[in-house]
Amino acid sequence: MSTGTEQPEWLNERALEQLANQYFKALPGEEGVRQKEEGRLVSPAGPREVFDIKDPQSSLPDPHFADGRVPASVAGSGRSPGLQEVGSGGMARSGGTAGQAYYFMDFVAPWLPGKKEAAGGTGLTAGVNGLSGLVQQPFDVNAVRGDFPILKELVNGRPLVWLDNAATTQKPQQVIDRISQFYRHENSNVHRAAHELAARATDAYEGARKKVQNFLGAGSANEIVFVRGATEAINLVAKSWGEQYLGAGDEIIVSHLEHHANIVPWQQLAERKGCRLRVIPVDDRGQLLMDEYAKLLGPKTRLVSITQVSNALGTITPVREIGAMAHAVGAKVLVDGAQSVSHMPVDVRAMDADWFVLSGHKLFAPTGIGVLYGKEALLNETQPWQGGGNMIKDVTFEHTQYQNAPVRLEAGTGNIADAVGLGAAIDYVSAIGMDRIEAYEHYLLDYATRLLKEVPGLRLIGTADRKASVLSFVLDGFTNDQVGQALNKEGIAVRTGHHCAQPILRRYGLESTVRPSLAFYNTCADVDALVSVLWRLKRWAARG
Numbered sequence: 191m192s193t194g195t196e197q198p199e200w201l202n203e204r205a206l207e208q209l210a211n212q213y214f215k216a217l218p219g220e221e222g223v224r225q226k227e228e229g230r231l232v233s234p235a236g237p238r239e240v241f242d243i244k245d246p247q248s249s250l251p252d253p254h255f256a257d258g259r260v261p262a263s264v265a266g267s268g269r270s271p272g273l274q275e276v277g278s279g280g281m282a283r284s285g286g287t288a289g290q291a292y293y294f295m296d297f298v299a300p301w302l303p304g305k306k307e308a309a310g311g312t313g314l315t316a317g318v319n320g321l322s323g324l325v326q327q328p329f330d331v332n333a334v335r336g337d338f339p340i341l342k343e344l345v346n347g348r349p350l351v352w353l354d355n356a357a358t359t360q361k362p363q364q365v366i367d368r369i370s371q372f373y374r375h376e377n378s379n380v381h382r383a384a385h386e387l388a389a390r391a392t393d394a395y396e397g398a399r400k401k402v403q404n405f406l407g408a409g410s411a412n413e414i415v416f417v418r419g420a421t422e423a424i425n426l427v428a429k430s431w432g433e434q435y436l437g438a439g440d441e442i443i444v445s446h447l448e449h450h451a452n453i454v455p456w457q458q459l460a461e462r463k464g465c466r467l468r469v470i471p472v473d474d475r476g477q478l479l480m481d482e483y484a485k486l487l488g489p490k491t492r493l494v495s496i497t498q499v500s501n502a503l504g505t506i507t508p509v510r511e512i513g514a515m516a517h518a519v520g521a522k523v524l525v526d527g528a529q530s531v532s533h534m535p536v537d538v539r540a541m542d543a544d545w546f547v548l549s550g551h552k553l554f555a556p557t558g559i560g561v562l563y564g565k566e567a568l569l570n571e572t573q574p575w576q577g578g579g580n581m582i583k584d585v586t587f588e589h590t591q592y593q594n595a596p597v598r599l600e601a602g603t604g605n606i607a608d609a610v611g612l613g614a615a616i617d618y619v620s621a622i623g624m625d626r627i628e629a630y631e632h633y634l635l636d637y638a639t640r641l642l643k644e645v646p647g648l649r650l651i652g653t654a655d656r657k658a659s660v661l662s663f664v665l666d667g668f669t670n671d672q673v674g675q676a677l678n679k680e681g682i683a684v685r686t687g688h689h690c691a692q693p694i695l696r697r698y699g700l701e702s703t704v705r706p707s708l709a710f711y712n713t714c715a716d717v718d719a720l721v722s723v724l725w726r727l728k729r730w731a732a733r734g
């Protein structure tokens with residue numbers, strides 16, 4: 191009956207147990223101390239760096255812009271009462287930085303090495319910054335789960351099992367509190383006024399940009415453009431750089447794995463400009479055929495736009511290699527990180543991406559906020575895609591002079607509060623450590639794969655060697671909707687459908703799949719709950 195017999199040698203019980211012990215059940219402090227020594231537990235929200243946006247970001251003359259920095263506390267302390275209220279464990283100033291009032295820079299999180307955690311975690315302190323005392327301890331999934339209030343929700347009388355993380359992720363209390371705090375104590379438009387709340391809001395917003403920069407390993411905060419999400423980021427590149435630089439006969443390469451967000455904008459551009467869209471094929475397991483990719487590359491290739499993790503199959507693609515091959519023929523490279531950033535450490539400079547896009551809501555942050563990373567020179571060589579306030583240096587009726595990146599590409603008022611929420615989400619995952627998240631999820635994915643393969647008549651779609659989070663499948667004898675509904679009755683949320691990736695599903699002769707997808711707050715018990723419903727369905731079908 192079992193279809194899951196072809197396990198790799200290393201994926202046996204003992205190896206899994208050893209892996210689990212090594213990563214998640216190490217003696218308290220052991221793993222943390224090692225990571226601390228290697229500097230990996232230090233939050234990327236580095237407290238001391240000078241914020242370096244070069245250009246003034248206001249259409250108003252303002253002396254505080256004179257040194258080319260985003261103004262912080264132009265009128266007051268630059269410190270939110272909401273933050274002060276949280277007590278000694280909260281976002282306290284670290285002191286010794288006279289003359290600077292960027293609270294986001296002075297902020298030393300209480301959970302970081304060298305800073306004592308707030309004793310006992312007093313209410314808001316614990317809620318905002320406490321992170322359940324995760325750092326310097328082995329990964330404790332139960333402590334993590336305590337940070338996500340929605341995981342206590344009952345659905346159809348059962349505790350919610352959230353396995354729809356590729357569609358969107360749940361939000362920790364720290365993110366929810368940070369947004370509420372913004373609206374309670376900091377809300378203002380940014381950059382444009384000389385009053386206290388504008389300073390607080392600007393500090394918080396630009397602080398979030400800096401956090402994204404560090405999280406992605408970008409060279410400068412100027413390379414971080416806030417957008418609505420990955421879709422908007424890709425459209426931005428197509429409608430600005432693509433419109434400006436591509437022409438008839440030019441070729442754009444995508445892969446068969448792509449989400450519609452990384453197909454449609456290029457197709458639209460290709461139609462407008464007379465370009466040609468070319469597609470890297472995949473093998474039966476959902477892995478890119480790199481030899482075929484090499485054959486597609488040539489002097490006409492201007493862009494390779496590739497996902498780092500497939501949302502439909504979970505395949506991790508070799509983006510660094512893909513990028514290097516594209517650069518060798520003079521093409522630019524866009525990496526769609528919508529499905530990767532929440533599962534693994536990302537370094538845009540190491541992968542040498544020209545652009546990298548992500549959606550906040552898939553990274554435990556709110557909807558409506560996302561990021562376009564772009565190399566600074568490239569962003570500054572790119573025509574703006576939207577015009578309006580914020581992105582200009584000077585406007586007359588005859589002519590407009592634009593700002594440099596990032597604001598050159600951020601016309602109008604951005605989603606300020608949710609950008610701040612994104613910063614809080616980044617603090618959250620960084621404090622746990624993306625490498626620990628990756629290791630734990632790898633373990634969980636192996637566990638789930640093993641169990642799913644044992645369900646009779648279950649066909650896994652996407653069995654690449656390197657995968658993250660996603661377990662797409664179809665179950666013989668049941669429609670995907672039937673499976674989804676049976677799971678929902680037990681409080682288990684999975685996605686059924688085409689996952690906005692029709693071409694890759696059709697590659698396997700399918701229009702839709704059932705797609706559970708994991709995040710670091712999921713457990714083996716969640717997987718067990720999923721698999722037991724599938725077994726029950728099969729038993730029920732066998733009884734006729």
Ligand SMILES: Cc1ncc(COP(=O)(O)O)c(C=O)c1O
Pocket residue numbers: 356357418419420421422449451452497499500501526528529549690
């Ligand atoms: C790989 C990938 N790219 C792009 C997107 C689009 O993201 P958003 O809808 O948040 O803009 C998604 C969403 O599922 C995705 O999985």
